[in-house]
Amino acid sequence: IELVSQKSKLHPKPEGLTLQYGTAGFRTHAKHLDHIMFRMGLLATLRSKKTKSTIGVMVTASHNPEEDNGVKLIDPMGEMVTAAWEGYATQLANAEQDSLLKELKDIIKKEDIDMSEPASVYVGKDTRPSSASLSQAVLDGVSSLGGKTHDYGLVTTPQLHYMVCCCNTHGCYGSPTVEGYYQKLSQAFLQLTQNALNRTDDQKRLLVDGANGIGALKMREMEPFLRSELQVVLSNDGSSGKLNHMCGADYVKVQQKAPQGMNMGVGERCCSFDGDADRIVYYYTDSKGCFHLLDGDKIATLISTYLKELLTQAGLNLQIAVVQTAYANGSSTRYLEDVMKVTVCCTKTGVKHLHHAAQEYDIGVYFEANGHGTVSSLLNNAILQRQSPGKRAVKLLESTINLINQTVGDAISDMLMIEAVLAIRGMSAQDWDAIYTDLPNRQLKVTVCADRRVIDTTDAERRAVSPEGLQDTIDTLVKKYKSARSFVRPSGTEDVVRVYAEADTQESADSLAHEVSLAVYRLAGGIGDEPKPLH
């Protein structure tokens, strides 16, 4: 603890700066983060001692601009750190310099941590210029409490989650190296694609937008493992463009258009990763030049349909569910419930909420509409071996489970899974898109002068309970349109209130979104000019 006192002086906290451990960790301009990193190194060490396991610390700000950075903590099974420790993270991050030791001791006491336990922390970083020195600050924090570190250097966020899980399950999940990750995933992918006969080179071709980030580097490293069964044409590989600038999954989803720097042929399958490769969206343009987005909802539908069929064929009576948020397109929910007869459950925004809900089912497929998600499954080789092991469906299930990164959403793993499913079913991007038609939708933001949490919600954020009158107004507005739905909620990552609307036509969706924005502006105290109509 004495060493902490000395070392922390090298990572001083700017006075008055307060930050919150948000939906996905701390995130802000990189210049404010050195002390946060050091302190998260300390906290990860305590968490490691407490859980007697290896803990992960990932330095990244995902889809945010290159100048920003951030940090996420990873729990023993590769999951995001639990809520109580998010609270400690905020407490430690905001302690003024002279009360840091006191706060540290407070956590040690509250959690009854045995400081003589050894500690082990895995550290990874993305490609931002600031990531090198910031991850060094994490390493300093760990070593000042006597913890052991393993610096994985440049890795994707889901790769680090995978390493942590491998380490704590003593190799059951795979071997904790980047090479082990490539081997596990590629082997499963190659086994699956063996079931897809006569694929042409065109069918094996996939255009990948690497968002000028870590995902591009790792895709390039992985390529040889895929033995040309997937022929990746990589753009935005980081060699010239700026991270996330006019490219990446978030850009494509929000702008509903193709990234810059991608040479798309008609009908060609394309996908975009985000800045730390834990999100993916697919898209293509049709012969009329129209852009078609295949988002998280389409991915969840494709994967759950495939898994459900395999379970039936394998004679396994397991419960499969799809977990979504309020942002899921209404058409996807209706298709899953009414046509596929799959249980659909809705949680609050933020992938940790989806992950926990998914674990309530034998198999839980969870995706946010923006493409962040994966599958959590109780299926393991032991269960499968009890079925007729030679059966094709059982073998496919086995490989599929190995291909999934069950710890967290993973662009590379999700991409390979989607490619395998499309190959096995002989589907093109257009066939996939045709499963159901998205309802036109619109997302808007309103800035309010008070704390945005004046908007309080219930029912997985689908209904507003305050301010008074807002929900009644929304209900009245929604009734004016066909197939319409709308909700508002305070963002967990930006200082805005988000408005979502969908309806039978784009004009209706836009008009409803605008009317609801006006209601928020008037009833929750909007700042600046009244929201203007979109047309």
Ligand SMILES: CC(=O)N[C@H]1[C@@H](OP(=O)(O)O)O[C@H](CO)[C@@H](O)[C@@H]1O
């Ligand atoms: C509508 C939307 O896309 N919201 C995003 C965004 O959260 P907000 O709480 O809406 O700001 O960032 C989260 C973290 O990356 C992500 O999990 C979530 O899906």
Ligand SMILES: [Mg+2]
């Ligand atoms: Mg991300």
